[in-house]
Amino acid sequence: MSDDEELEKIRRRQMEELQRQAMQRQMAEEEEKQREIEKARRQQILRQILDPSARERLNNVRLVRPDLADNVENQLIQLASMGRINRIIKESDIIDILSKLTENKREPKIERRSK
Incomplete structure (x- = not known):
């Protein structure tokens, strides 16, 4: 094999x-774009069904328990898409939902034993 053939082979592999890298980058960008579209859609639905104080409460919960906030959001979005929410959800409603979701959790009990 001549040097020219080897060089051409190397160039072909590099190309x-x-x-392949460009295709992977493009696919990653498309996936990111789809995630952003989905996120915007979710936020739009939540803006329609939650009053500002309820959204703020849910965002505060997200800081501490992101899984719980996602769970509540998913449930609310699902109910809204099924047409089962016929009013604006208030902060007190969010508090009720959160308390119902967390009431089954056992709180750790700390006992002090004195000597």
Whole structure:
């Protein structure tokens, strides 16, 4: 094999690698764009069904328990998409929902034993 053939082979491999990387980058960008669209859709639905204080409460919960906030949001979005929410959800409603979701959790009990 001549040097020219080897050089051409190396160039071809490099070109294929660059094309593959470009394709992966493009797919990642498309996935990110889809995530952003979905996030915007979710936020739009939540803006329609939650009053500002309820949204603020849910955002505060997200700081401490993101899984719980996601769970509540998912449930609310699902109910809204099924047409089962016929009024604006207030902060007190969010508090009720949160308390019902967390009431089954056992609180750790700390006992002090004196000597």
